[in-house]
Amino acid sequence: MAEDSNAGDYPTEIDEYLTGFDTSLGSVNDVVQKLMAVSRSDQKLDPLEQAKLDLMSVYALNSLFWMYLVTQGVNPKDHGIKQELERIRTYMNKVKEITDRKKAARLDKGAASRFVRNALWQPEEGQDATEHAPEAEHTEHAREAKHPGRAPKAKHNERTPRGKHGEHAPKAKHFRFT
DSSP states (O other), X not given: OHHHHHHTTSOXXXXXXXXXXXXXXXXXXXXXXXXXXXXXXXXXXXXXXXHHHHHHHHHHHHHHHHHHHHHTTOOGXXXXXXXXXXXXXXXXXXXXXXXXXXHSOOOOHHHHHHHHHHHSOOOOTTOOHHHHOGGGGGSHHXXXXXXXXXXXXXXXXXXXXXXXXXXXXXXOOOOOOO
16 A cells, blocks of 8 residues: 555656666665675685775766656756766776776886897807808809809899799780780
C-alpha cells in the first residue's frame, strides 16, 4: 500500500525510469560499501595504482553528489562541486602523464653505445688505416695491389657486353608498327 501512495506523488510515465534508477542506485551503494569495507593496509597496490584507485573513488563520489544536487533542484555549475571535479580531473591527467611516461620507449644507452662502437671500424695497433680500411678494398688501386693482372672491375653504371651467364647480349631489334 505504501507503493500506491507514492505512485500518486509523481507521473506514472516516469515510474519505469525511477525503478531503473533505484536499482542502479542500489548497485552503486553495494560497490561503495565493498570499497569502503576493504582497508588500505589490506590492498597490495603500488603507489601509482593506489593513486588511480583513490582518484576514481573521489571522482565517482563527487559525481554522485553532482547528481544529488541536480535532483534537489540546485544548479551544480554554481556549486563548489564543479571546481572540485575539475581539480580531480587535473590530478587524473597528471597520473595519466606519469603512466604514459612509464610506458614510453626508453633508450638503452649501453646497447646503443655497443651498437655504435661495433658499427665503426677502427684499425688495430700497428696497422696503417689506409691499407686495411674496408673502404680501401673497393678502389681500383687497392684491388690491383691485392690481385695483380686482373682486369679492373666494371663500375655499377657501366654496361658489359656479356649477359648473366657469360654469353653475349643479343642485339636489340627495331620494330616498326604501322
